[in-house]
Amino acid sequence: MTTEKISFRNDYSEGAHPFLLAALQQGALTQEAGYGEDSYSQRAAQVLLDACALSNGEVYFVAGGTLANLVVVAALLKPYESVVAPETGHICVHEAGAIEATGHKVHSLPQQHGKITAAQVEEVIASHDDDHMVHPRLVFLSQPTEFGTLYSRAEIEAISEVCRAHGLWLYVDGARLAAALASRFNDLSLPELARLVDAFYLGGTKNGALLGEAVVFTRPSRDLKFRRHLKQRGALLAKGRLIGAQFEALLRDDLYLTLARHADKAAQELVRGLTSAGCLFAAPPMTNQIFPVLPTALVERLEQRFEFYRWGQRPDYTTVIRLVTSWATTDEAVADFIAEVQR
Amino acid sequence: MTTEKISFRNDYSEGAHPFLLAALQQGALTQEAGYGEDSYSQRAAQVLLDACALSNGEVYFVAGGTLANLVVVAALLKPYESVVAPETGHICVHEAGAIEATGHKVHSLPQQHGKITAAQVEEVIASHDDDHMVHPRLVFLSQPTEFGTLYSRAEIEAISEVCRAHGLWLYVDGARLAAALASRFNDLSLPELARLVDAFYLGGTKNGALLGEAVVFTRPSRDLKFRRHLKQRGALLAKGRLIGAQFEALLRDDLYLTLARHADKAAQELVRGLTSAGCLFAAPPMTNQIFPVLPTALVERLEQRFEFYRWGQRPDYTTVIRLVTSWATTDEAVADFIAEVQR
């Protein structure tokens, strides 16, 4: 149903940014080639490759993040190869076993604020040198993580080095990558990311699009035949223009960064207000997802006017909640929330 | 690239019907629950169930036909169970092995104008009564077929009887189902279809939507947990409203039938013009896909001004082509084509 409370529940409650809807409207009646070969998708792909400073990368647009993750993994791995991921990774918890359904094991590593380290990856590799075991072949990270935190450039570099030394693919789930790129805590640019990883996706759904994620292969091989993989998993949209046109709009004048910056700023505003009220955070608040620790009684009061997820109860009568801001979050909503906290 | 010739190549070249775009525009900034639990999807589902005269069916919206087919099959079958389909079925040829990728064999049966018979289904069942064989468990049909032809009510009834007698699911791929329902050759109403089959989908993508197919289970079981299957295959869209709103618009005042009727009529107009020019058809022209057999020299001339698929060369210097009309096909395009043929 339509929600009535002010929502900090997620960043996909609204439909789409007006510019993107306008892009769909324009030229809705012209004819375009199907299945991703339309002119919108081709232009958007080129702009994205330029933004990544990739001279021979490849871009594919898919409908959602789970689909992106499962097709990439299924395309890159042989049957006996496995994925290394933090235990909080989206593929470990919130994709209903999508990766395993393509036949591959996921190693769930202990994480710190949603992140794993190069040393952990190395350890998994070292402990799987036996014919009776799977062969770790792809490292899955999220930037930002599921806790809204960021890998630093040095951290990604270290993981990238381990991957390259041992022949593993490095893949980044960027459902909220724009929020990372726009964050004032970020030191990893898009071209640097593109240089360090083998594949990633830049998310549209959670940053103003109706749907759509742009999968980027930074060093594509001729053998990959990714379109057949997409088709086989049901991920090749007949009207690819639907995503292409939105991404063209998102990438024009860096709208995707403008929208993400808005979301990040709203989150930082919440952080300021909450901090000044004495609140701590379960993870460093760096992007548009923040995890304040609040007295449970206060949480109950807030729930009467606002929507958000409870992330976990603590024994000391506090509760961790998740607040998510977006391009559509208003200053009033933020001010209201802070006022309610400080009341 | 943008096409410049007049295209009868397919029914998904245009963006979307204006009413559907308007529906997306309206309320684009209101907040809705995610993952198919939005109010648009819920209303659209109810209207569709009413149109099907189903009191306890279930409706799920997915992004495309291949995804619909593969999730339904994966959800309904046990590992050793198989699918029976005509050899021209979309799952047999044009889905890059999507069904097999979920682990299931597809029996490709010889077909007549894209159709199989109850007797053929019975024969497959009878010849697979052995522990060393797969167990046929689901019959896959398309209405209309890949050749634009229609199963009559009696034909579907006969197949349905065989399925129920032997415990098989009957599933219909309705990528162009509206074109079937709107056809003057059709004698199988939506409620009758819903009564005779276990599941089907009503296609949106090829009938005016940006994307979207409505999967209908006519007799759902509590055990199915279809949402988990959808999630696992990457088919649960975060912003389900995107499809829900379009289907709400499509179903309002039977717009989906109005659009399909337009497409069917344009096709019949082509049939009239072609027939009066002495042309034969490779399959009875019943819906918005028709397969005229034309002199190859004429086909070459037509290709200079029109776009369409060549379906097959014949030894007698004729060529079968496929012409597809849609809600967006103009009278001028049809008249032009006929004029060119008759020139």
Added chain:
Amino acid sequence: MTTEKISFRNDYSEGAHPFLLAALQQGALTQEAGYGEDSYSQRAAQVLLDACALSNGEVYFVAGGTLANLVVVAALLKPYESVVAPETGHICVHEAGAIEATGHKVHSLPQQHGKITAAQVEEVIASHDDDHMVHPRLVFLSQPTEFGTLYSRAEIEAISEVCRAHGLWLYVDGARLAAALASRFNDLSLPELARLVDAFYLGGTKNGALLGEAVVFTRPSRDLKFRRHLKQRGALLAKGRLIGAQFEALLRDDLYLTLARHADKAAQELVRGLTSAGCLFAAPPMTNQIFPVLPTALVERLEQRFEFYRWGQRPDYTTVIRLVTSWATTDEAVADFIAEVQR
């Protein structure tokens, strides 16, 4: 239960040839490395490679034919790649969808006496040049076929050429390969076979062993890591010696050919007797499986004293039956059967 009639039902009714049981007995108490790295397996592998005139092939022993087929296919193919096989191929009918369960489509081609041609393979390849389709990548044949017939050297050469020209693997199911090699109708030697195909297996189960098939890769790649594939599919036996020791015995002094020759000769004896009684055959009788066409009344009488499969009823009151001979078939059994036919 223990059968009491004389059986021509199959070639795996007896336990094992005495020499193989003796081999298991010898050294049963010595310690050996596990999982195929025992000395028996290593010696047997080398002898087999020598018999194949392969200088750098690889041999793996697995428990059964279905397991051999599914692990080889799963190891060689990418997700979107498919298998081409005659519709009567074991993988098409009698393996309960084992190949599809690993995610791959099998194209079932029309066959002549169990065989397909190079031209048919070429046609499948030519008609699958599209991103929306699977990519045919492996040709599956059986030598001898499921009808006991043989591919000639020229036929295999032609198929091999097509495969190499288009980058397909050629794989031969040799459950009864020894019966082919020992047949007087055969013109394809083991080294020639090894030169023309990429992989095959030499069956033990149906030629005197308790169990065991020897999978041979004729041109192995370093990347294959077949042992991990074997382990993942449950095909790596802890006591590999069990198969290794039997194959060592089978290969010593070409015992496998001696046993197969016995089986083939018994079948030819049956053919002579049946032919002289005016009997025809549904397929040319070339190895140890023969398919006489007999009056149904005679079949009923024979069934009172003998066991065999009925392969199919014909409208003219005749029935095709399958007779299988083996290394254990006695002269008396053959004479009895012929006498009963000629009575």
Added chain:
Amino acid sequence: MTTEKISFRNDYSEGAHPFLLAALQQGALTQEAGYGEDSYSQRAAQVLLDACALSNGEVYFVAGGTLANLVVVAALLKPYESVVAPETGHICVHEAGAIEATGHKVHSLPQQHGKITAAQVEEVIASHDDDHMVHPRLVFLSQPTEFGTLYSRAEIEAISEVCRAHGLWLYVDGARLAAALASRFNDLSLPELARLVDAFYLGGTKNGALLGEAVVFTRPSRDLKFRRHLKQRGALLAKGRLIGAQFEALLRDDLYLTLARHADKAAQELVRGLTSAGCLFAAPPMTNQIFPVLPTALVERLEQRFEFYRWGQRPDYTTVIRLVTSWATTDEAVADFIAEVQR
């Protein structure tokens, strides 16, 4: 190669117990039905069901443990359902992703000496109540565990209760189940185990057989069609008598317990000798696998005369090793080892 040192490396180095080889020899030339329907398998199954006090259970013989595990899991679970197991479980580490290759996630739980608790299972269930997650549906345990420890009757009862309360299957990997049943530390009889779990297998390979594990369903459903699952995974042996005859011999006069008791006693003898030399153990030594913690210098000396696995280095100059005894372990080998330790 043939090993020359005295080996405590594993319990599958020897061929087979003489009684089992004799059983294969007897009646090797009589004809039997194939694919598990032979008289040996049928008799052995009945004896095993009687030993389990099961009136309507079902028994299937398969070649190895990985195959048993993967076929059972694939047969019992729907695509979105998952397995709960201790992180040291064989399916988590040593089966090359066999379970995931059938499409299912395995939750790897922290363990204590190879065991998990009912509370841990309950927690996994409680934290997976969401459409975006897999649905835990089967608990996988090993008895004894990979550390040679035993679940007590009370522990299994508690886990069984949780499973039944929440509709999960409880399955026990009994590769060394006989060693558990024969242990003086065991308080869980075979009939009690059969009453508390839904399926388990009794291992033959590691207890004197050439190969073979007996999968027991304690409460089979008519829908399971396990033989088709077996066939599809390549697990249906043509000559089922091979395993049936060995199990008949193993079960006669409880030979399987006699052999296991010998192995357990040899291990206890080692424990006594090691303990008297001041040695500690990494896990309570309860069955035929024991894990002494020894000075690394001593380990190096022992390695010159004995074979065994190093399980892990510790920072204090000690090393955990694994010693495995079997039905074939001699008193001299044990005495030699103790003498070398105490030297």
